[in-house]
Amino acid sequence: MTTRWMDSPIGGLRIHAHAGLITAIDFDARVRGTRAADPLLDEAERQLTEYFTGAREDFDLPLASDGTEFQKKVWAELQHIPFGETASYGDIARRLGYEPVISRAVGAANGANPIPIVVPCHRVIGADGTLTGYGGGLDKKRILLALEQPGLF
Known part of the structure; x- marks a missing residue:
């Protein structure tokens, strides 16, 4: 390594x-x-x-995907959230074909993402539009979202 x-x-x-x-x-x-x-x-x-620096919106890197099958599904779906946009945990659940009631499981998988920024777990917010937990801390999440869409938070 x-x-x-x-x-x-x-x-x-x-x-x-x-x-x-x-x-x-x-x-x-x-x-x-x-x-x-x-x-x-x-x-x-x-x-x-x-x-x-604002010169890149998407990443093109080979990524390891060590996790459960559910985590891998969530992490793959995170990569479909466009730059400058956000989705809720319930949105991610629905996109994967689940009921929004499993949003907590989506949140747990999101929190277990080992490759933040590149796999944009920072783009997931609460159903009410508020910032929710982030492994790096909400201050970092706010900065990352502001880099992508100034004035969003």
Whole structure:
């Protein structure tokens, strides 16, 4: 496994890669470590930098998908939420063919997303339009949404 630390408008990020796939992105990375030569991490850092500067709306990276079948379905659906838009947990449930009553299970899967930003779990909000939990904290979620649609929150 290789890792890369990068700075961003939401703080330090640590990108993890293994076997040619991005496996995780961690928030609040404080230790900078060495910069391993890795073309995949170079590309991930480039695409994230472009996203943060407004030059990229979608990511094109090979991603690991280690999780339950339900989590994988939710994570795949998150990638269909367009840049600058949001969806509720119930919306995601309906798009997957479930009743909105399983929105809590969708929320749990959303919270277990190991590759935030690239798999845009920040675009999921409460049914009433309010910001709800985010692994990196609501302040980071608000910044990410504001990058995509200024004035939204």
